Amino acid sequence: MSDRFLRAAAGAALLLAALGAFAAPDPQSILEASDAVRNPDKPFGLTVLLLEYRNGRQVGENTLQVYSRADVKRGQFRSLVRFVAPPRDADKLMLKNGNDMWFFDPSSKATIRISPQQRLLGQAANGDVVTVNLAKDYHAELAAEEDVQDGDRQMRHCYKLAVSATAPNVTYDHLEMWIALGSNRPVKARYYSESGRLLKTAFFRRFQMQLGGERPTETIIIDGLDPNWVTVMRYSDYAWREVPEVWLQRDFLPRFKPE
Amino acid sequence: MRLSRTIGWPLAPWKSGSELRRPRTSPFAPLNIKPTQRLASACALGLLLLATGANSLAQDDEAAALGLADRAPESAAQPRSWRLFAEGAMEQANMHFGLPDEQLHRATIDLQVDQTIAAQWRVVLADRLDMGDVQNLNGTASISDVNTLKEVYASWAAQTGLLFDAGRINPRLGAAAGYNPTDEFRSDAVRSVDSSDPVSLRENRMGSVMIRGQSLWTGGSLTALFSPKLDSNANTAGYNVDLGATNHEDRWMLIASEQVTESVNPQLLLWREQDNAPQFGLNLTGLLGTAAVTYLECSAGRSPSLAAEAMVLPRDTAFRSRLAGGVTYTFENKLSLTAEYEYSGAGMDASQWRAVQAGPLATYLQLRVFAFDAQDMVTRRAAFVLATWEDAGIRDLDLKAWTKFDLIDRSRMIWLEARYHWSRIEAALQLQYDSGTVLSDFGALPQARIGTALIRYYF
Numbered sequence: 001m002s003d004r005f006l007r008a009a010a011g012a013a014l015l016l017a018a019l020g021a022f023a024a025p026d027p028q029s030i031l032e033a034s035d036a037v038r039n040p041d042k043p044f045g046l047t048v049l050l051l052e053y054r055n056g057r058q059v060g061e062n063t064l065q066v067y068s069r070a071d072v073k074r075g076q077f078r079s080l081v082r083f084v085a086p087p088r089d090a091d092k093l094m095l096k097n098g099n100d101m102w103f104f105d106p107s108s109k110a111t112i113r114i115s116p117q118q119r120l121l122g123q124a125a126n127g128d129v130v131t132v133n134l135a136k137d138y139h140a141e142l143a144a145e146e147d148v149q150d151g152d153r154q155m156r157h158c159y160k161l162a163v164s165a166t167a168p169n170v171t172y173d174h175l176e177m178w179i180a181l182g183s184n185r186p187v188k189a190r191y192y193s194e195s196g197r198l199l200k201t202a203f204f205r206r207f208q209m210q211l212g213g214e215r216p217t218e219t220i221i222i223d224g225l226d227p228n229w230v231t232v233m234r235y236s237d238y239a240w241r242e243v244p245e246v247w248l249q250r251d252f253l254p255r256f257k258p259e
Numbered sequence: 260m261r262l263s264r265t266i267g268w269p270l271a272p273w274k275s276g277s278e279l280r281r282p283r284t285s286p287f288a289p290l291n292i293k294p295t296q297r298l299a300s301a302c303a304l305g306l307l308l309l310a311t312g313a314n315s316l317a318q319d320d321e322a323a324a325l326g327l328a329d330r331a332p333e334s335a336a337q338p339r340s341w342r343l344f345a346e347g348a349m350e351q352a353n354m355h356f357g358l359p360d361e362q363l364h365r366a367t368i369d370l371q372v373d374q375t376i377a378a379q380w381r382v383v384l385a386d387r388l389d390m391g392d393v394q395n396l397n398g399t400a401s402i403s404d405v406n407t408l409k410e411v412y413a414s415w416a417a418q419t420g421l422l423f424d425a426g427r428i429n430p431r432l433g434a435a436a437g438y439n440p441t442d443e444f445r446s447d448a449v450r451s452v453d454s455s456d457p458v459s460l461r462e463n464r465m466g467s468v469m470i471r472g473q474s475l476w477t478g479g480s481l482t483a484l485f486s487p488k489l490d491s492n493a494n495t496a497g498y499n500v501d502l503g504a505t506n507h508e509d510r511w512m513l514i515a516s517e518q519v520t521e522s523v524n525p526q527l528l529l530w531r532e533q534d535n536a537p538q539f540g541l542n543l544t545g546l547l548g549t550a551a552v553t554y555l556e557c558s559a560g561r562s563p564s565l566a567a568e569a570m571v572l573p574r575d576t577a578f579r580s581r582l583a584g585g586v587t588y589t590f591e592n593k594l595s596l597t598a599e600y601e602y603s604g605a606g607m608d609a610s611q612w613r614a615v616q617a618g619p620l621a622t623y624l625q626l627r628v629f630a631f632d633a634q635d636m637v638t639r640r641a642a643f644v645l646a647t648w649e650d651a652g653i654r655d656l657d658l659k660a661w662t663k664f665d666l667i668d669r670s671r672m673i674w675l676e677a678r679y680h681w682s683r684i685e686a687a688l689q690l691q692y693d694s695g696t697v698l699s700d701f702g703a704l705p706q707a708r709i710g711t712a713l714i715r716y717y718f
Binding site: 048049054058061063065070082084087088106107108109110113114117118151153201203219222227228230232234236244245249252255258 | 342
């Protein structure tokens with residue numbers, strides 16, 4: 001009898017363990033939920049203020065207007081980026097549609113194709129940190145649950161995800177991401193190259209209600225090679241925008257006149 | 260395929276617990292260890308201390324970065340509908356053929372306005388005023404004001420994908436960097452030449468008066484335009500709008516494009532100039548990996564040679580093609596290199612070119628002046644190599660260098676620029692070298708060397 005009881009207890013324990021395993025969070029779903037916190041689900045626009053620091057001193061300031069729309073097929077965002085400041089770059093445009101990237105200069109009226117590596121304005125590349133839908137091109141594994149200091153210097157209990165690229169020609173080969181339990185807010189991320197070099201560390205903070213969700217309105221990026229190179233990205237003027245499909249092509253760039 | 264990458268991650272902290280927790284020897288029981296083991300233990304301890312130190316350092320860096328963000332200014336710049344800059348330039352030219360050296364001074368005001376005036380309506384104005392010693396494409400300097408009305412037109416967006424424009428418009432076409440056979444509206448469009456740089460020649464040219472309609476759909480578009488004859492001769496008066504230069508014949512053009520794949524986006528063109536046969540054009544670009552862009556630009560159709568158009572040779576209409584193709588590779592340090600091959604079937608081969616060089620000087624000059632104004636190749640083949648480097652070792656310092664090499668007569672032009680920019684001010688030094696035998700493509704230019712210093716202020 002006791003033997004039967006022990007077997008039953010062992011069986012129940014196994015069942016509970018199995019149920020526990022089923023209840024364990026799916027890392028890919030966590031990554032998707034974190035993407036949704038950063039990126040609205042309809043076409044939108046925002047203003048990005050980029051402040052660049054070297055050795056504690058501000059050395060650069062750019063303002064960009066971004067118009068984004070998700071690609072229904074690929075799930076990735078396609079963006080029209082208008083440079084607002086500094087004055088020498090005013091009204092230049094960049095179209096990013098996956099790896100199909102075009103740059104338009106209103107002075108020469110030239111629309112030039114650029115390679116993903118060709119960063120005509122280097123800071124624009126940091127836009128990837130904001131609008132990229134990681135879950136579409138990356139695979140996530142749960143590395144740990146741990147407390148980590150967030151951008152407001154508070155300890156926050158997070159999922160730590162090991163995220164590796166599944167699509168070719170993506171900007172980052174792999175990432176470490178800390179995502180807050182419960183809210184799925186992105187808290188911190190480290191971006192690596194294929195060779196394992198740390199490219200940048202990002203903190204997401206200043207969460208505010210924007211476009212129907214709590215979204216980070218500031219990202220702080222620390223360069224992996226030179227930690228004294230810091231970029232602060234501030235997002236404002238969030239708004240739902242009409243971003244028709246016909247806008248997202250080379251021949252529309254000379255026509256683009258934002259509201 | 261991705262598995263090998265995952266294995267390659269250094270210090271992957273999400274590796275399984277068994278991989279991380281397997282000290283085979285306790286560090287607190289080193290009694291019977293061999294010297295090699297002791298050395299290994301010491302190394303391990305050192306690495307541990309280093310790792311701890313590095314972690315602490317990283318935390319300090321992160322804390323410092325967050326502190327910077329706490330103190331960062333809040334407000335972003337507001338977009339404007341206009342851009343205005345003033346520029347001053349000094350130029351020193353050492354001349355060929357024993358001509359006296361020249362010192363030129365120029366002041367420029369450049370305005371660009373793009374204003375929405377009502378729902379679906381916008382107006383565009385671009386104007387440039389050069390004052391002082393202003394050069395044209397033939398290198399002749401005038402001491403006067405030269406105004407270039409680059410664009411002035413109204414645009415109506417009838418629907419999201421249906422747009423119409425009317426006025427003086429600069430439809431810049433072409434995928435290539437140094438020579439653009441499909442850029443039909445480049446000829447006779449430059450009134451003042453501040454630099455031989457192809458980018459400067461594109462920025463400072465006049466558009467043509469035209470009506471234009473464009474239909475856009477997802478991934479493609481069709482454009483039709485008509486540019487009428489409005490005058491017969493160019494007018495060099497300083498403040499003339501110079502319609503005779505840009506609208507001295509009727510022209511029409513159709514432009515179609517379609518995104519074939521993510522990396523291939525061809526543009527097809529068909530156009531006709533008054534009294535000439537239709538010309539076909541193609542602009543094709545493609546990605547090679549993540550760092551290289553390749554491009555091909557070509558045009559073809561029955562047309563006279565450049566010499567016949569310049570009335571140096573009798574009319575010799577035949578099927579001719581023009582082509583420019585190349586590749587741009589960008590390195591991780593923002594250095595971009597472009598190599599381009601250029602061909603003009605309307606240009607002269609070696610024997611034709613030698614014959615013109617050996618002929619009357621007046622005939623030679625007539626051809627050269629025509630080719631300059633048309634921005635076309637006087638000989639048949641050339642190579643163009645361009646290097647641009649942003650933040651070249653010093654932040655905000657941009658370097659640019661290009662050379663154009665005539666593959667028929669081996670003459671060349673070399674152009675170098677160093678440009679430093681602050682938030683509103685730019686300062687630049689430019690050098691140009693023209694070399695080759697007398698009466699060669701570049702050796703015949705009056706200037707052997709030109710040095711230019713300029714400063715620009717954006718309002």
